[in-house]
Amino acid sequence: MRNELEINHAVENYSDMIRRICLCHLKNAADVEDVFQTVFLKYLLYKGTFESAEHEKAWFVRVAINACKDHLKSLFRHGVLCLEDLADEAASIAPEEHDVLDAVLSLPIKYKDAIYLHYYEGYSAAEIGKLLHKKESTVYSLLSRGRGLLRETLGGDL
């Protein structure tokens, strides 16, 4: 079991990333909070060791995505979170960012993960392939199609 110092360090370092991953998958704020806490609970109980900070981050990405999928499967919940569901954040987001975020969140789930991990977290197609258990060429295809859908939604300026 992880000690309190490790837990606090992980919460400070990975909270935002996990929150964003949850945002991509889940339907409402309560689910986000549930999965958010579940991910850190798994970390608390995880007995393995991490070779590096990158390894630890990749572990969190994979666990968070899986936890979101499990949550959706277990509750038969489908659909996505709209920014309107996040009233606090929606108010603080600029209109242009609001449109981009809404467009990304409206993408089918298979594109959302790839788009988020590539454009925000900076993972390469090969790394995303490892994280999502997909072939690198499939990830390139997902990124390309996701970008195309965003371009359709947001116009040619993406």
Next chain:
Amino acid sequence: MNAENKIKTAFDSVGASESLKAATKSFLQEARRKEERRAAGHRLRMAAQAVCAAVLMLVIGLGGYTMLLVPVSYVSIDVNPSIELELNRIDRVISARAYNEDGERILECISVWGKHYTEALDLLVESSEMEPYLEGNAALVFTVASDSMQRENWLLEGVSGSSGCTGYGGMGVRTDVAIVSEAHECGLSLGKYAAYKLLLQYDSSISTEDCRNMTMSEIHGLLEEHGHKSEGHGSGGCRGDGTGGASGADEGREEGWGGEGNGSGHGHGHGHGR
């Protein structure tokens, strides 16, 4: 602004609030406490189970030891070879010990460990190694001692039915179990020591060393010389009852081996036909 920057900027505005972080830390602290309690409980249960298992093993071990490895009865076979069997509660041989060289020679060839005492007696008496000692006017004596009269009775019944009694004119006698340790201290089998104690009543100069070097037949001869008479309260000898003595039962008589002072009233009788 390119696609990467736009998406990055858009996602930058989303993050975990301080309240969510605080709630998560609090949730994890509680989870840690629960896990620690669960682990402690698990350790306690494991320890309790281990203790229970150890106690159970101990009880089973002690029970098994008491049942199988603690001697409660003794049967000695004395001709000239002097052999003593220790029996457990289920009348199985847990030790066979020779008290002279002749006995050692026989036990070197025959293993009776774990066998029922009647089977062990048959094996020993019917062995080719024993045969030379049973020729002529040899006296074959089975001496039984146990912690209960009832057990002694059925041991004597078993001895009476053994081939040693029925085929070789042996006799079964009982003696006080309290003299077992005395006999062993003197280096004599139970049977020979009981005969020595009897002879001592008539001849105070006799020693255990003298008896060690005498055959049972010689000891019986001395007893007869001293006019030892039957007291008629023993179990009855195999030979004396006239049923199986090779030398005939026409002169059969019962001898009561003198009480050994245990005060329990154990008689030491045997029929003795010669």
